[in-house]
Amino acid sequence: MADPPLEEAIRLEAVYKAFVPRGRSARPLLALEGVSFAARPGEFISLVGPSGCGKSTVLNLLAGLTRPSAGRVTHHGRPVSGVNTEVGYITQDDNLLPWRSMARNVEYGLELRRVPKAERRRRVREFIDLVGLTGFEDHYPHELSGGMRKRAGIVRTLAYDSDVVLMDEPFGPLDAQTRVILQDELLKLWDLRRPTVLFVTHDLVEAIALSDRIITFTCRPGRVKREYEVRLPRPRDVFHVHDLPRFRELYDALWDDIRMEIAAT
Amino acid sequence: MTIPDAREAAGPGAAEVLAGAASGAGAAAARERLLVRSGIALLGAALLLLWEFGAPLVVERRYVSAPSEVAARLAGLVLDGELWGHVGVTLGEAGAGYLIGIAVGLAAALILVSVPALDEIAGPFLAAFYSIPKIALAPMFIMWFGLGLLPKVLLAALMVFLIVLANTVAGVRGIEPGLVEVARVMGARGGRLVRTIILPGAAPAVVASIRLTFSRAMVGAVLGEFIAATQGLGFLIVRSSRQFETATVFAGIVVVAVLVMLVNAMVRAVEARALPWCAGGARG
Ligand SMILES: Nc1ncnc2c1ncn2[C@@H]1O[C@H](COP(=O)(O)OP(=O)(O)OP(=O)(O)O)[C@@H](O)[C@H]1O
Numbered sequence: 001m002a003d004p005p006l007e008e009a010i011r012l013e014a015v016y017k018a019f020v021p022r023g024r025s026a027r028p029l030l031a032l033e034g035v036s037f038a039a040r041p042g043e044f045i046s047l048v049g050p051s052g053c054g055k056s057t058v059l060n061l062l063a064g065l066t067r068p069s070a071g072r073v074t075h076h077g078r079p080v081s082g083v084n085t086e087v088g089y090i091t092q093d094d095n096l097l098p099w100r101s102m103a104r105n106v107e108y109g110l111e112l113r114r115v116p117k118a119e120r121r122r123r124v125r126e127f128i129d130l131v132g133l134t135g136f137e138d139h140y141p142h143e144l145s146g147g148m149r150k151r152a153g154i155v156r157t158l159a160y161d162s163d164v165v166l167m168d169e170p171f172g173p174l175d176a177q178t179r180v181i182l183q184d185e186l187l188k189l190w191d192l193r194r195p196t197v198l199f200v201t202h203d204l205v206e207a208i209a210l211s212d213r214i215i216t217f218t219c220r221p222g223r224v225k226r227e228y229e230v231r232l233p234r235p236r237d238v239f240h241v242h243d244l245p246r247f248r249e250l251y252d253a254l255w256d257d258i259r260m261e262i263a264a265t
Numbered sequence: 266m267t268i269p270d271a272r273e274a275a276g277p278g279a280a281e282v283l284a285g286a287a288s289g290a291g292a293a294a295a296r297e298r299l300l301v302r303s304g305i306a307l308l309g310a311a312l313l314l315l316w317e318f319g320a321p322l323v324v325e326r327r328y329v330s331a332p333s334e335v336a337a338r339l340a341g342l343v344l345d346g347e348l349w350g351h352v353g354v355t356l357g358e359a360g361a362g363y364l365i366g367i368a369v370g371l372a373a374a375l376i377l378v379s380v381p382a383l384d385e386i387a388g389p390f391l392a393a394f395y396s397i398p399k400i401a402l403a404p405m406f407i408m409w410f411g412l413g414l415l416p417k418v419l420l421a422a423l424m425v426f427l428i429v430l431a432n433t434v435a436g437v438r439g440i441e442p443g444l445v446e447v448a449r450v451m452g453a454r455g456g457r458l459v460r461t462i463i464l465p466g467a468a469p470a471v472v473a474s475i476r477l478t479f480s481r482a483m484v485g486a487v488l489g490e491f492i493a494a495t496q497g498l499g500f501l502i503v504r505s506s507r508q509f510e511t512a513t514v515f516a517g518i519v520v521v522a523v524l525v526m527l528v529n530a531m532v533r534a535v536e537a538r539a540l541p542w543c544a545g546g547a548r549g
């Protein structure tokens with residue numbers, strides 16, 4: 001017996017995506033092949049898979065930056081058509097605007113949503129404070145460290161309160177210590193409003209520490225390989241999750257999955 | 266024998282280090298400025314001496330004049346007031362052409378990039394137009410637009426227009442596509458996308474082209490005056506060269522160069538103020 005249909009934040013239904021590269025001799029490339037999954041409101045899902053398997057493509061489809069070649073992509077039951085301004089998107093590159101100071105970057109989404117100035121300033125101050133960037137408001141992005149830029153990019157998106165947040169390897173290029181600290185901060189920020197999160201990462205420890213569910217992808221063309229319920233209690237202590245028996249068990253299963261796919265590429 | 270604990274090694278306080286870094290950077294910068302400035306002064310003096318005393322050994326003096334004669338002539342032109350009339354006319358023509366060229370170049374570029382494929386369609390025609398030596402157009406402009414200021418203003422505008430157009434299109438095309446995509450997902454579109462992303466994104470290329478093109482506006486104006494004019498620095502230079510007044514020719518050239526450098530310095534100051542994010546960054 002299937003569960004009664006729950007309210008869904010997002011859904012992909014048999015989604016295919018083919019890219020036709022420029023140039024005459026190039027053959028079309030199938031990036032996604034029949035990808036289906038859905039996320040409940042407030043769920044934190046990680047997408048894990050080999051490089052080039054189409055994880056960023058999934059996020060681009062949900063953000064409406066590209067269209068599926070076949071299949072359906074829906075957000076609260078409505079098909080995504082055109083740029084989806086109702087999701088927050090933290091891209092693989094931080095994409096801070098180089099001509100705006102850090103605080104003005106964080107303010108940008110609120111400005112576009114025509115939030116009144118006083119309210120805007122208050123929210124910006126609050127979020128900057130939450131990630132410990134107070135004192136760097138007037139710095140331009142090139143004057144911030146890598147970790148500071150990531151923090152700024154994350155609060156820029158969270159500050160305007162989308163109910164679905166897409167995050168593409170947000171901690172990718174950071175060192176191990178900074179990563180764990182940012183994971184901790186991210187969980188605290190997420191806990192404030194509990195948006196639905198789709199989080200792409202290569203780091204299995206990170207996926208387990210943060211998520212409710214982990215979806216592994218096959219190598220290209222990307223298909224959903226397996227789904228894992230994490231079932232670790234919240235609030236989580238990202239500094240010590242490794243010590244839990246459930247962690248080891250999940251880690252080994254995930255690693256077997258991924259290793260097979262990497263071997264296949 | 267004990268090894269002293271490194272943790273207890275006395276070091277300067279953080280405040281001292283910061284103050285030291287600031288004054289050290291200041292002192293290093295001051296030394297470098299001094300070196301560069303004295304280098305410029307020495308090289309300049311050497312070139313002037315070579316011109317004054319070396320050149321007459323190779324070429325007849327009346328063809329090359331000498332710095333002392335040029336300086337005397339320049340002083341004469343300033344004192345009898347003749348220079349200001351010429352400067353005013355040429356600056357007016359070049360300045361008007363400069364502003365018109367920038368405005369039309371920016372507007373044309375925004376139209377080209379906002380209509381799909383339009384810049385590719387216009388591309389070959391612009392390239393052909395671009396490759397015409399503008400000198401060849403000068404006599405026609407005089408023919409079409411008369412002997413007054415208009416043909417010179419238009420020549421100056423044309424010289425500026427093409428460069429600003431090409432650089433603005435390149436600047437817009439060069440904006441990181443990820444920035445545009447993220448801004449659109451955040452909700453930017455239409456006029457706000459242009460104002461908050463496209464214009465600032467293209468600004469460094471546009472402003473650099475604006476700074477570099479004043480010299481071209483001067484070339485356009487002076488070129489027009491060479492062909493037909495009754496006033497202006499180009500007219501002064503041509504008339505004097507026909508009368509073999511070499512010192513006056515050089516005086517005119519010096520004034521043109523000084524005007525271009527002055528305007529460049531002004532634009533550079535405005536640029537540093539308007540685009541703080543691409544300024545060189547902190548010293549360290
Ligand atoms: N705009 C595009 N044009 C052509 N091919 C593309 C485009 N975007 C992605 N691809 C191709 O689709 C495939 C999937 O790309 P995608 O960026 O989604 O992978 P990914 O899983 O995010 O990889 P990584 O982990 O390295 O970021 C790749 O082979 C890539 O070359």
Ligand SMILES: [Mg+2]
Nearest residue numbers: 055056092168
């Ligand atoms: Mg990717």
